[in-house]
Amino acid sequence: MAKTLPSFDLESYLPYRLTVIAAELSAGLAKQYLARFSISIAEWRVLVNVGYTKGLSVRDIEKRVGLEKSKVSRAATKLETKGYLAKQVDSDDRRLLKLTLTDAGVQLLHELIPIAENYQAGLLQKLDHQADALHAALDKLMEKPK
Amino acid sequence: MAKTLPSFDLESYLPYRLTVIAAELSAGLAKQYLARFSISIAEWRVLVNVGYTKGLSVRDIEKRVGLEKSKVSRAATKLETKGYLAKQVDSDDRRLLKLTLTDAGVQLLHELIPIAENYQAGLLQKLDHQADALHAALDKLMEKPK
């Protein structure tokens, strides 16, 4: 056997690298902070989106955040159960659900946002002055193929 | 109600951005290519690692790739079932498993690597000349806090 393999550098393979790093960052945030509030990452994302754009539907969030609609649906249901958001049928298009934060949801965000900002601040510090370059590169990566 | 929320920019929030992008890239690769070979992402990672460093153990891969050891174990078992790799008890330390590609595994990598390279090439093209900057920033992000 001992056939030669084509050369390949896994360490600089982008899908791999980004996945590892993203998982690490999300886990760092979730396990240290969000877990204290019994909030999952999916719930956190839904919460933030609903907080900053009122009346979003499940589908809107699916598209914005890249979460499966079933995941959004279940996260929204949990948040509703916990009293953080309210579902309301859209009167114009009754298939749509308008999601809105309750007062408790707003209150919760007031607690979570500083934690998130703090985490981000730590990351930016590590990045030194390269944050802009990082975002620029990520923008490029997300461009649709022409 | 209508309480004001602290300002927060989800779009530039790094754990979020990286997660979305990483998921998109991995899905792009997996759904278009790996799926054809009935290979999951975890299996693909194990395969590549075993291919390029012979005699790795499950624990080695766990550390290198950031996969749960149970995930590595199950991926390795599947690859073994499919005939792509062989498990062999280390004679020096009989707790360890040495993982090695079979000929079929080498053959499979010969098919997969060009596909992966091609995918990466597309990403690099999008990145234009910013690939180095991206990697440099990711390196910074991964630095251990001092």
Place this chain on the structure above:
DNA sequence: TTGACCTCGTTGCAAATGCAACAAATACTG
């Protein structure tokens, strides 16, 4: 050598996930 402790890989189990199927609502088409 014995006994306490650590490490490796696997597995049981509960929870999370993704996908397809579904009902309800709306849009389109002739």
Place this chain on the structure above:
DNA sequence: CAGTATTTGTTGCATTTGCAACGAGGTCAA
């Protein structure tokens, strides 16, 4: 209009996941 097709959110179900527990092997000190 009627009838068909599409969209939206939920749910059933099979698969995947992460964690803890386990057996087997190894280490170390007394």
